[in-house]
Amino acid sequence: MTDRVVVAGAVLDEGRLLAARRSAPPELAGRWELPGGKLEQGETPPQALVRELREELGVETEPGERIPGEWPLAPGYVLQVWTARLVSGEPRPLEDHDELRWLYRHELDTVDWLDQDRPAVAEAARHLPGGPPFPGPVTEVPADRS
Numbered sequence: 619m620t621d622r623v624v625v626a627g628a629v630l631d632e633g634r635l636l637a638a639r640r641s642a643p644p645e646l647a648g649r650w651e652l653p654g655g656k657l658e659q660g661e662t663p664p665q666a667l668v669r670e671l672r673e674e675l676g677v678e679t680e681p682g683e684r685i686p687g688e689w690p691l692a693p694g695y696v697l698q699v700w701t702a703r704l705v706s707g708e709p710r711p712l713e714d715h716d717e718l719r720w721l722y723r724h725e726l727d728t729v730d731w732l733d734q735d736r737p738a739v740a741e742a743a744r745h746l747p748g749g750p751p752f753p754g755p756v757t758e759v760p761a762d763r764s
């Protein structure tokens with residue numbers, strides 16, 4: 619059986635990425651994600667994304683390009699991510715989220731992303747200008763003291 623797609627938006631505005639803190643279910647509440655949701659029957663991922671961002675955030679958006687990759691979620695579900703541009707409205711946490719934050723590239727590590735979202739966020743970060751890569755450097759190269 620093919621996995622069901624959850625489509626999420628890398629919503630980009632003024633060089634920042636929109637992060638959303640889940641309010642439910644309990645095992646995901648408090649962690650940050652890219653807003654979106656499950657595809658409904660007959661929808662393409664970009665159509666589902668526009669609908670979900672309207673329902674959850676009260677904004678109109680225009681999907682851009684697919685971010686390469688597909689990430690496993692709960693069994694039977696995979697995450698796909700599209701960039702999206704704000705067309706109208708100011709995002710508000712109407713459904714599924716209790717806080718939203720616009721993050722510059724150098725701020726991406728300041729929220730507690732869902733583990734399964736981190737590779738997707740790393741890919742999305744390529745669409746943001748400047749700053750260090752996300753996640754930050756894992757090892758530091760010691761200074762040459764010789």
Ligand SMILES: Nc1nc2c([nH]c(=O)n2[C@H]2C[C@H](O)[C@@H](COP(=O)(O)OP(=O)(O)OP(=O)(O)O)O2)c(=O)[nH]1
Binds near residue numbers: 654670691692695735
């Ligand atoms: N939207 C979204 N969901 C994610 C991400 N990462 C992740 O593990 N998930 C999980 C959380 C949920 O179990 C599932 C998506 O469900 P959802 O609750 O957002 O979808 P929906 O709006 O269609 O909800 P519903 O119809 O089932 O109520 O995928 C992510 O980045 N964005």
